Amino acid sequence: MSSQGIDPITSVGAAKRLDRARFDSSLQESIDAILRNQSASGAIVASPDFAQYHFCWLRDGSFSAFALDRAGEHEASARYHAWVNDAIGGISGIIDDVIEKMLRGEVLDPTIMPPARFALDGTSVIDDWPNFQIDGYGTWLWSLGQHLTESNQANVPREWLSSVARAARYLATFATTPCFDVWEENGSAVHTSTLACVFGGLTTAARLLDDPDLLESAKIVKTRLHQAVMNGVYAKSSENSDVDASELWLFTPFHAVDIGDRAFSETVATIEDRLNLYGGIRRYATDVYFGSGAWPVLTASLGWHAVATGDIEKAKRCLAWVAAHFDHDGLLGEQYGGEGRDALHYDEWVQRWGNPAKDLTWSYAMYVVLLIAVDEAENRDSSIATASDVSGGKR
Numbered sequence: 012m013s014s015q016g017i018d019p020i021t022s023v024g025a026a027k028r029l030d031r032a033r034f035d036s037s038l039q040e041s042i043d044a045i046l047r048n049q050s051a052s053g054a055i056v057a058s059p060d061f062a063q064y065h066f067c068w069l070r071d072g073s074f075s076a077f078a079l080d081r082a083g084e085h086e087a088s089a090r091y092h093a094w095v096n097d098a099i100g101g102i103s104g105i106i107d108d109v110i111e112k113m114l115r116g117e118v119l120d121p122t123i124m125p126p127a128r129f130a131l132d133g134t135s136v137i138d139d140w141p142n143f144q145i146d147g148y149g150t151w152l153w154s155l156g157q158h159l160t161e162s163n164q165a166n167v168p169r170e171w172l173s174s175v176a177r178a179a180r181y182l183a184t185f186a187t188t189p190c191f192d193v194w195e196e197n198g199s200a201v202h203t204s205t206l207a208c209v210f211g212g213l214t215t216a217a218r219l220l221d222d223p224d225l226l227e228s229a230k231i232v233k234t235r236l237h238q239a240v241m242n243g244v245y246a247k248s249s250e251n252s253d254v255d256a257s258e259l260w261l262f263t264p265f266h267a268v269d270i271g272d273r274a275f276s277e278t279v280a281t282i283e284d285r286l287n288l289y290g291g292i293r294r295y296a297t298d299v300y301f302g303s304g305a306w307p308v309l310t311a312s313l314g315w316h317a318v319a320t321g322d323i324e325k326a327k328r329c330l331a332w333v334a335a336h337f338d339h340d341g342l343l344g345e346q347y348g349g350e351g352r353d354a355l356h357y358d359e360w361v362q363r364w365g366n367p368a369k370d371l372t373w374s375y376a377m378y379v380v381l382l383i384a385v386d387e388a389e390n391r392d393s394s395i396a397t398a399s400d401v402s403g404g405k406r
């Protein structure tokens with residue numbers, strides 16, 4: 012619970028109370044889009060219209076499963092988690108092996124590390140992708156914890172326990188090791204938002220497995236995260252003192268910092284100031300990927316955080332920005348830059364990989380998450396107002 016008494020993420024069954032009629036059809040379209048992008052295996056494809064994204068990333072998929080739970084689609088979310096359980100089961104030897112090597116002090120080759128993304132059938136893909144990204148394993152554990160809470164399950168299904176324990180052990184072992192960041196870049200640094208995802212995963216796993224050692228590992232991560240403060244803000248990474256919009260997740264949803272943390276408030280303010288593109292939020296100042304447009308995922312993340320701080324007006328502005336970017340077919344893409352993006356780099360990436368993804372699953376997911384959080388906050392505010400009207404009348 013935040014100091015404002017608003018926790019946008021954990022109230023059970025909240026989505027079922029949502030008066031969907033009050034919202035634009037984009038809510039249902041978004042839920043449908045996530046379901047449409049879930050394959051029979053349970054995997055959630057990052058984007059069906061962009062060849063490079065025909066895989067299921069633990070990061071995108073786990074935020075998408077969370078959105079499904081928020082929307083009351085628990086069965087679909089359970090199928091995703093079952094798929095992750097199998098995918099992790101399929102690489103159990105790799106995970107155990109790298110943990111043992113690390114504990115023996117061996118130098119590890121990043122190309123043999125557990126993958127960030129899997130083929131939709133759950134097999135790992137051997138290619139030159141920068142796979143060593145630990146954040147997705149943390150986000151998965153966090154998302155699984157949310158799934159169990161939202162679907163009123165007290166315990167991890169027995170058949171998933173070994174994957175949960177293995178992912179947690181992997182995170183505990185590599186928590187502060189340099190790896191690629193949430194944008195799959197900068198493999199030689201320790202990234203602040205990655206630390207937050209790992210923290211969220213470890214604290215969830217500690218609870219699910221009732222394992223206090225994992226909480227100790229989470230504390231180490233938190234200490235390391237606090238060391239990331241430079242010039243009054245949380246630096247993007249151990250190698251970059253600028254901010255990164257994925258640091259918005261430090262409090263919402265991973266609770267790796269306190270909401271009153273001054274450096275974190277400054278970080279959010281700096282993100283809003285420096286990374287704003289026509290009301291949307293870019294990834295980081297020197298980004299060049301498709302000319303660095305603003306991302307629905309990040310704009311919705313800013314709104315989600317604004318709900319946590321009680322700034323519903325800001326949250327609604329973020330919601331409106333994302334809502335305005337659905338196209339005529341109801342599709343929501345990865346990023347939007349217009350005239351404001353860097354045209355040269357945009358062209359360069361279009362030549363390399365074609366147009367940016369127009370149908371990006373976790374864009375819908377974060378929109379759903381924000382929309383439901385705003386709706387809940389408004390309902391809560393109006394019921395608080397009604398209660399005080401009543402008590403005011405009695406006095």
Ligand code: BGC
Pocket residue numbers: 057064068070071193194195
């Ligand atoms: C983003 C990742 C994302 C992947 C698939 C990449 O461009 O940087 O964060 O997981 O696309 O959507």
